[in-house]
Amino acid sequence: MIEWLILVLVIWFIVWIISKVKRPLPDSVSEDTSEKDRYYLEKMEKIKLHAQEELHEQELEHRESIKSYRQDSVKRSRSSLTGKIMEQICSMFPNFKWHPADMRFLGSPVDYVIFKNMNKQSIDKIIFLEVKTGDAKLTKLQEQIKRAVKAGRVEWKEYRI
Numbered sequence: 001m002i003e004w005l006i007l008v009l010v011i012w013f014i015v016w017i018i019s020k021v022k023r024p025l026p027d028s029v030s031e032d033t034s035e036k037d038r039y040y041l042e043k044m045e046k047i048k049l050h051a052q053e054e055l056h057e058q059e060l061e062h063r064e065s066i067k068s069y070r071q072d073s074v075k076r077s078r079s080s081l082t083g084k085i086m087e088q089i090c091s092m093f094p095n096f097k098w099h100p101a102d103m104r105f106l107g108s109p110v111d112y113v114i115f116k117n118m119n120k121q122s123i124d125k126i127i128f129l130e131v132k133t134g135d136a137k138l139t140k141l142q143e144q145i146k147r148a149v150k151a152g153r154v155e156w157k158e159y160r161i
Contacts, residue, residue: 079134087111087131098127109141 087107091100101119103112116125128149130142138146148154 079136083131083133083136086133090131098129103129109139109145 087105090096091098091103098114098116099119102116103114105112110128111131112127112129114127114129115123116127117123128145130138132138
């Protein structure tokens, strides 16, 4: 019962608000309601056309942005894939300095640990190697590892069970 009363009050309030809203009259004030109706219909049609044009423009922009995002995604994916492949085959390049038998692949956080001259049973240096392609930059973690190695903050520990 209360719901019906609230509904009736809401409808009455809406009707009261609508009756208080003053609509602009056409340039030529006329008592002919059909002219008023035509004026408002034309006005509504203009608004509708404008809204449709805006919607169409937004749809075109949306399609373009999706296309752009997809192209960027494909570009990044290719770049990442190229990097992963290069990590695996870098030792086959003619200007590569280290012997492949000395290398151990980690992948993360650095690509390789190289035990220089391990193939000759005489390790004289340990090298952390990160392979990058193009304009790729070191991650924050890789930068921290680089600083720790350069600062000599590297230790040897044994864990016995």
